[in-house]
Amino acid sequence: MNQENVGIKTPEFVSLQFQLAGLGSRTAAFIIDQLILTVINILIVIALLFYMNGMSFFYMLEMNSLPIAIAIILIFLINWGYFFIFEFFSGGKTIGKKIIGIRVIQENGHSITLLSSFIRNLLRIIDSLPANYFLGLIMIFFHSKHKRIGDLVAGTIVVHEQKTKQAKKQTAIKKEIAQRGLTKEGSNFEEWGINSLGSKEWHLLKTYSNRFVHLPLEERGEVTREIAAILLLKIGIIIEGKSIRELENILLTLYLVMKDEWEFDL
Structure with a gap:
């Protein structure tokens, strides 16, 4: 039987408990993503047909299949790049994963890295063999941690994203943050930080x-x-010369930014 939960001890010796995303939730997310990509692909094909329809027959012969080749390359880049870009820049979540409530993370509990995102999505080509993502579906169903080949090589897992139910505990700090007018959208932290x-x-x-x-x-x-002194210096923010109020605002804004990435139901 596949295990539905996995315990992770991070390099910082913090124990985390995650609920693994199984075949059903991953398939649902994938279907949503594919529907989005299908619409984009259809629009590209329609644009190509409109472009070629405006050409004369002899001009089309001279151009050979260049517009078609460009369209095919564009479709490939969009279909592959969609997953790669969204997973890295959106905290392991494509649009489909966000709707379903799952995300990709490293096996050590950290956010997915650029290299891991590149590898797991490059290997979608293998996971899709022989057709209709068959190999990937079989791997996810039978693997103890619901991993496809891309996850095995990249060292990633897909987990459910469940927010902690701490409304009462958070009420005071939420009011304080709101009174100060702080939002994560107003932050200017560097991505590497x-x-x-x-x-x-x-x-x-x-x-x-x-x-x-x-x-x-x-x-x-x-x-x-x-x-x-511990956190801000690590992400490249100089604390000398800043008032306590300024430091508080920066830390609370950082809390808002990291909250979306790290607040699971442990």
Whole structure:
């Protein structure tokens, strides 16, 4: 029987528990993604037909099959690049995965890397053999961690994304963040900086944020400087010359950004 949950001990010695995404949820996400890609492919073909319809017969002979070749290459790049780009730049989630509520992560619990995303999606060619993604579906069904060949080589797993139910605990900090007018959309953190932070940093930042409103002002200032020295310097933000209020705002904004990546139902 396939196991539905997997425990991961990260390099920072933090234990995480994830619910694996099985064949049903992965297939549903894939179907949604394929429907999106099918619409895009049809639009490209229609554009090609309109383009060639406006040519004279002799001009089409001179052009040979160049427009068709360009369309085929464009379709291939879009169909492959869609998964690669979305999974890396959207935290392991294509549009289909986001709708279904699953995501791709590293086996160590970290976010998917550029190389891992490239490898697992390059190997879609093999997983799709002999037709209709047959080999990939068989692998996902029988593998203990629901992995296809791309996942095996890239060292990735697909898990359900379930937010923790901490509405009451989060109410105070959410109000504080709202009062300060902070949003993750207003952040300007570098991508490499966010990717360099792991589960250890997330748990530290989460603990700080949850205790934030309950700390006395003097103690909160000391804790803020300590946390800022650990986290902000690691992502390239200079803390010297910044007031406590500024550091608090940066840390709370960082909390909002990392929350989407790391807050699972553990």
